[in-house]
Amino acid sequence: MSYNLLDNADPRNLIKRCPNCQLIWYKTEGCDGTTSCGNNGFSNYFDLSSRPFFRYILVRINGKLTWQKNEKPKRTPVKIAQTDAKRVGCGVSFVWGQQPKIEEEKILELFKVKTIEEARELIRNAKFSKTRAEYESRIDRSFHT
Structure with a gap:
C-alpha cells in the first residue's frame, strides 16, 4: 500500500x-x-472569557413592552480548577x-492490546516497568516546578 x-x-x-x-x-x-x-x-475559536455577558429583560416603557439589555458583570469562579495530572x-x-x-511495526504494536485485561497484564510486565522507570528518570522535573 x-x-x-x-x-x-x-x-x-x-x-x-x-x-x-x-x-x-x-x-x-x-x-x-x-x-x-x-x-x-485546545482553545475555543472565540474567547468567551473576555466578552461581556448580557441579560435581556422585558420592561414596560410608556405602556409598551420592550426588551432592554442589562450588562452582567463577569462572575469570578468560586473555585479555581486544579488538576493533579502532570504534563506529558x-x-x-x-x-x-x-x-x-511511524514505522508499520510500531503502529501495529500500538494497537496490539484489545482488552483492559491485556493492558493490565502488559503494565504488570517487568519490561514495561523497566522502560517506564528509564523514561521517567530522563524527565527534567525542574521545568515543571
Missing part, C-alpha cells in the same frame, strides 16, 4: 513522533500546522505535517 504524507484520509498521518523526545502522539483535532509536544489544551511531553514546537510516518 502506498503512503502519501499529505493524505488526510490516511490514518497513518494521525500518528506522529516528537522529533525531540521521541514520544508518539495521536492527533485528535486540528490541522497539520505547528503544535507542541504534549499540547493537550517535552513542550517543543514542531510542524505536524512535516514529521515522517
Whole structure:
C-alpha cells in the first residue's frame, strides 16, 4: 500500500513522533500546522472569557413592552480548577505535517492490546516497568516546578 504524507484520509498521518523526545502522539483535532509536544489544551475559536455577558429583560416603557439589555458583570469562579495530572511531553514546537510516518511495526504494536485485561497484564510486565522507570528518570522535573 502506498503512503502519501499529505493524505488526510490516511490514518497513518494521525500518528506522529516528537522529533525531540521521541514520544508518539495521536492527533485528535486540528490541522497539520505547528503544535507542541504534549499540547493537550485546545482553545475555543472565540474567547468567551473576555466578552461581556448580557441579560435581556422585558420592561414596560410608556405602556409598551420592550426588551432592554442589562450588562452582567463577569462572575469570578468560586473555585479555581486544579488538576493533579502532570504534563506529558517535552513542550517543543514542531510542524505536524512535516514529521515522517511511524514505522508499520510500531503502529501495529500500538494497537496490539484489545482488552483492559491485556493492558493490565502488559503494565504488570517487568519490561514495561523497566522502560517506564528509564523514561521517567530522563524527565527534567525542574521545568515543571
